[in-house]
Amino acid sequence: MAAVDMQNRGPRTYGNWRRPTSPGILGLGSVGTVLLLGGLIMVVAVVMIAGLLEAVILGGILGLVMLAVLTKDSHGKNILSRGGARVAWWSSRSRGSNIYRSGPLGRALWGTFQLPGLAAPTRLTEHTDSYGRKFALLYTPATSSFSVVIGTEPDGAALVDQEQIDVWVADWGHWLANLGDEPGIEAASVTIEAAPDSGTRLRREIDMNMDDEAPAFAKAMLGEVRVTYPSGSSTVKAFASITFNASHRSGSKKRQAEEMARELAARLPGLTAGLQATGAGAAHPLSAQELCETIRIAYDPAAAVLIDEAHAAGETPELTWPDVGPSAAQASWGGYRHDSAYSCTWAMTSAPRGNVQSGVLARLLAPHRDIARKRVTLLYRPIDAAKAAAMVEADLRAAEFRVTSTNKPAARDSLAVRAAAATASEEASGAGLVQFGMLVTATVTDLEKEADARAAIDNLSATARLRIRPVYGSQDSAFAAALPLGLVLPKHIKVPAELREKL
Template identity: 70%
Template structure:
């Protein structure tokens, strides 16, 4: 019997074809912007009829100037109107003193507690038990009516793993995101990968627990010296997956309270964690209320991390309540955020990688870096249900075709956009899910003098990942909170809805 071995190697699998949502319009404007342009031209015509040409010319000049603030965009896609709005919002907040926060018995927070600042202030935390008997924390945000659960993960990574297995994990992760679009009440999900210095407490505890008293003195001294010196410069990597649900299961229904939501999620969490394991997340478990409190407490004050690790090493669990996990003092500036013992800078993704990429494109960005004490990379996903996805891809295709046919000589970018929109529509028609996504990157340093090094490191890492990011100017405190694994949905906290922004 002859055996034939096919030694042809398959080409590496690539990913891409992501598109920013657009709307049909003229001269680079959206739908609402085009309507405003038409109304302005009508006003100019009536001005010519009622007044004179000089007045009409002035009105036309004002119209052109207003259109320029919408059409002219920077490298990050921000027009002059959005930049002026950010500046005005920051000036108003700074004038009112909202960029400063003081809590505790001598602070300005109510009840003399260390309450969380900003958009996290009204949140409430409760604990429930799922059908497997595991406690899980439920974070309620009453301002927007959402509940969030946080799942801890221990991904194996791609080291010494076959490429076929990695491709399978990526496919399963895509299926998991697509399945969320069919879950009742799911608003969004986020993946947070946090790197931090290793305190060495766990290694010392493991060594001390396994040292034999009858061993030679030299061997015991060597083990203790290794336990004391080995953690220096090492890092730990933690991953979290947060899933956010709406408090109202359907339109017109009443808002559910935490007990009702806890009973509903108790039977759904085991399925979510099991499917995450198939996507390469490793051992997954929902975080308890105590674990969530520790994560937030360390994020706002990294100096307490060694103390909490030492308490765990001693077999103790420090009791931290949700009303006392906040910082004692914070100060938000235009491009940075000072909180207790650290200073942080948060960037937001303004453009996804152009072209196609491989599965390891974010590996360097997610890995620890010696110039950054603590780094938090949060991928934000907003699944879209199948009923809305079909209409969205068709509307996007029509908008791309409209921009291509708006001029006699369409630009190459418009032609490529039509091809990408058609490909997306074809994939959605064949059963693929549709997901809006974004990214936040937070770099935290303990020494303010190292902030410039951290900024340069993040810029280099984003360039390697082929990402285009920009600091969240004027909203560093809110962006810092959104990057935490708490399931906040930023689009629900905007004064101007994202759907309206896309159509201007």
């Protein structure tokens, strides 16, 4: 019998994240190549019909357009996309749509505190699953999708063997891969929120368990703990949102909330049970009251203390969905002011290059002293098996085309071919394919700490080997997308993401 030496095995690493590419010439995608060739044909036609001068002018315009497409910054954004974002922001600010006022003196209907922006038309209902647990069902009319939010209590990696952590990561990969086989699932997101602890729960626990006959020294010690321990402490919460399409399949009739709730009532126990095996701890669907409290605190962090004190007193602050939004909000080019706080949201533009270990996001997810509330949201879009096979094969052909289109291929292109081949091999072996992104929101209650929070996020992203940039011109939409609401951002964009990637 042979013995396996587990001590000599190195730490497990993860990597090979690829952005889908499109074949083209001169660094362009398929759509950009078609535009270039069509423009050249038009130039030749103008030479034959109008004359040389007109053809030179048209050629100059075509060259400027191609230059705007090919000139990219460190985040992969070209001049055309940056200019489009700036024009859209100017248009939004001129219409006043970046300013929101609700309540009796605001613009919301019936004097309510309706959510602003992308989340404004959402509707919330509450139902019961097959385990008898209440769950909130959120309907987004703009995308015809339903979302459920699952609350989790992660165990953390402290004092946990590396073998157990590897098992959790593997189970998390299996859970994401299985989402592609679940009928009707469009997207999923995981939100980890680090926020200051009000200390209400600790004080309530001490008051309820204090023995009147305890020694004076013990009472004094617990009294000091009751006062000093909540100061500077923090709490970490995690939510998983799953978004379902209202239609069974393309072209079929859209289901209503009651019909969708009956189906999800039987599917939620399986989804929560699979999530518990990933190290997420006890997973349970959020009720309508819990979801309303979560969103209310996100827009107005000052309400967190009042809600905690109400729960400590045995009372439930009844909130309805039309009353969880901010009373005032204003989006600027690089930030978002909402009620009692100011937030800035960053979007990931590049995943870590090379291989990383399982704890690469540990410092980014942990609480930070310069940030009052920090929210990190991982966005996933599972791809079904049929579409995944075609996508990885097309990506492999595109990578091979870039290598063979020149006599001296770049080292990055050669490496891209090997990475695309590895992805295609893994997909053929049964691995799932998932598109992912990340949003990071930093919230401060004092505007003087804004610069410190921005510097902290820049430093934390470097430790996670991520490349991120502020979502300029769309801070209000990015803030809503980072919340556990199940919003699918690509469906809210006027220009399809597939078209922009092939440009």
